[in-house]
Amino acid sequence: MIIEPRIRGFICLTTHPKGCEQNVINQINYVKSKNNPKGTQKALIIGASTGFGLASRITSAFGSGASTLGVYFEKPPAAGKPASAGWYNTAAFEKQAHEAGLYAKSINGDAFSDEIKQKTIDLIKADLGQVDLVIYSLASPRRTNPKTGITHNSVLKPIGEVFSNKTVDFHTGVVSEISINPANEEEIANTVAVMGGEDWQFWINDLKAAGVLADGALTVAYSYIGPAVTEKVYRKGTIGRAKDHLEATAKHISEQLKDINGKALVSVNKALVTQASSAIPVIPLYISLLYKIMKEEGIHEGCIEQIQRLFEQRLYTGGDIPTDAEGRVRVDDWEMREDVQAKVAELWLQSTTETLPQLGDLKGYRADFMNLFGFEVPGVNYQEDVDEMVAIPGLV
Ligand code: NAD
Numbered sequence: 565m566i567i568e569p570r571i572r573g574f575i576c577l578t579t580h581p582k583g584c585e586q587n588v589i590n591q592i593n594y595v596k597s598k599n600n601p602k603g604t605q606k607a608l609i610i611g612a613s614t615g616f617g618l619a620s621r622i623t624s625a626f627g628s629g630a631s632t633l634g635v636y637f638e639k640p641p642a643a644g645k646p647a648s649a650g651w652y653n654t655a656a657f658e659k660q661a662h663e664a665g666l667y668a669k670s671i672n673g674d675a676f677s678d679e680i681k682q683k684t685i686d687l688i689k690a691d692l693g694q695v696d697l698v699i700y701s702l703a704s705p706r707r708t709n710p711k712t713g714i715t716h717n718s719v720l721k722p723i724g725e726v727f728s729n730k731t732v733d734f735h736t737g738v739v740s741e742i743s744i745n746p747a748n749e750e751e752i753a754n755t756v757a758v759m760g761g762e763d764w765q766f767w768i769n770d771l772k773a774a775g776v777l778a779d780g781a782l783t784v785a786y787s788y789i790g791p792a793v794t795e796k797v798y799r800k801g802t803i804g805r806a807k808d809h810l811e812a813t814a815k816h817i818s819e820q821l822k823d824i825n826g827k828a829l830v831s832v833n834k835a836l837v838t839q840a841s842s843a844i845p846v847i848p849l850y851i852s853l854l855y856k857i858m859k860e861e862g863i864h865e866g867c868i869e870q871i872q873r874l875f876e877q878r879l880y881t882g883g884d885i886p887t888d889a890e891g892r893v894r895v896d897d898w899e900m901r902e903d904v905q906a907k908v909a910e911l912w913l914q915s916t917t918e919t920l921p922q923l924g925d926l927k928g929y930r931a932d933f934m935n936l937f938g939f940e941v942p943g944v945n946y947q948e949d950v951d952e953m954v955a956i957p958g959l960v
C-alpha cells in the first residue's frame with residue numbers, strides 16, 4: 565500500500581515501515597561511526613522500541629556487540645492498517661542485528677504485568693543465563709499495578725497553584741497562553757504510580773530473585789529536569805514528583821544490589837521530540853527554541869547521540885561513573901549550559917505566533933515529529949508501494 569501521514573493532535577495514526585527502517589539504519593550507522601567502549605555484553609531493555617530505549621538497544625548491540633532482549637508494547641499491523649512505529653523500528657533493528665550475527669529477541673506486552681516479567685525471566689534463563697545491563701525506559705500514560713489490580717492514570721499538571729504560560733501548537737505555529745489547574749493529591753499519587761520507580765523496583769526484585777542479574781550488573785532509568793520556564797508544569801509538577809520517586813528508587817535498588825556488586829542509576833537526558841514529550845504542554849515551545857540554539861552552537865543531539873555519549877563517556881569509561889551531587893548521571897549538560905539557558909529565556913519572552921518561525925526551530929520540531937512515525941525521512945520514496953505486514957524476526 566501507499567501510506568500517507570494522518571495526524572490527529574499529538575499522534576499520527578499511520579506509520580511508514582520503510583521510514584522507520586531508515587531511521588533505525590541511520591542510528592546504527594551513527595553508533596558504528598563512533599569509538600565505542602566494550603560496555604555491555606548482555607542487555608535487557610524495557611521500553612526498547614522507540615525513543616531513548618531504542619537508542620539504548622542500538623548502542624548496546626552495535627556499539628558493544630551485545631546480545632539484546634527488548635520488551636515493548638506495540639500494535640502489530642493488520643491488512644491495510646500499518647503497525648505502530650515501535651513495531652517497525654523493532655523489526656528493522658532485529659533484522660540488522662541478526663544480519664550482523666547478534667542475538668536479538670523481543671517480547672511484546674505490558675511490561676507492568678507480572679506475566680511479562682516472568683516471560684522475560686524465562687527467556688533470559690533459556691538463552692542468556694544472565695544480563696549485565698537493564699535499561700528501564702518506559703513512558704506510558706497509565707499503569708495497572710499487578711499486585712493491586714488498580715489502574716492508575718497519570719496527569720501533567722502543576723502542584724499547589726494554577727500554572728499560566730505560553731505554549732505552541734507545533735502543527736499550526738500558533739503561540740497562545742494556557743492555564744493549567746493544579747493537581748489534587750490523588751492525581752499526584754496516580755502519576756507517581758505510573759511514572760515513578762515502583763515498577764522498576766518490581767522488575768529488579770523479580771530479576772534478582774530469579775538469579776538472572778550478573779555480578780556487577782548495572783540498571784539505568786531515564787529522567788528529566790529542564791529549565792525554569794517549564795519547572796512548574798514539569799519538574800515541580802506531577803511528573804516531577806514521579807521523577808523524584810524514580811531517583812529515590814535508584815538509591816534503594818543500589819543498596820539491594822550491593823551483594824552482587826550491582827548498581828542502579830538515573831540518567832538525566834536532554835529534552836527531545838518523542839511521542840511522550842509532544843503531549844506535555846509548554847514543552848514543545850521550549851524544545852523549538854532549544855533546538856534552534858543548540859543547532860546554532862553545534863551541540864544539538866537526538867536520542868542516539870545522547871545514549872551513545874552516555875555509554876561512552878559516562879557508564880563505560882572504565883573508571884568511576886561521574887554523577888552530580890544527587891548521584892544522577894547527567895547528559896543534559898549541554899542543554900543546561902548557562903549560555904544556552906540564558907538565550908532560551910530571552911527568546912521565550914519574545915516568542916509570538918509572528919516571531920516564532922524566526923526565533924525557534926519549528927521546522928526541526930515538525931520534522932522530528934514526522935520522523936517518529938517514519939515520515940519525511942530523507943532517502944525514502946513515499947510514492948512507492950510498501951508491505952505493511954512486516955514481521956519482527958526475534959519476536960518470542
Ligand atoms: P517513548 O514514548 O519514545 O518510549 C516509550 C517506550 O515504552 C516504548 O518502547 C513503548 O513501547 C514502551 N511502553 C510504553 N508502555 C508500555 C507497557 N505498558 N509495556 C511495555 N512497554 C511499554 O518515550 P521516551 O521519550 O523515550 O521516554 C523514555 C524515558 O525517557 C521516560 O522515562 C522519559 O521520561 C525519559 N525522558 C524523556 C525525555 C524526552 O524529552 N523525551 C527527556 C529525558 C528523559
Ligand code: NA
Nearest residue numbers: 615616617701
Ligand atoms: Na524508550
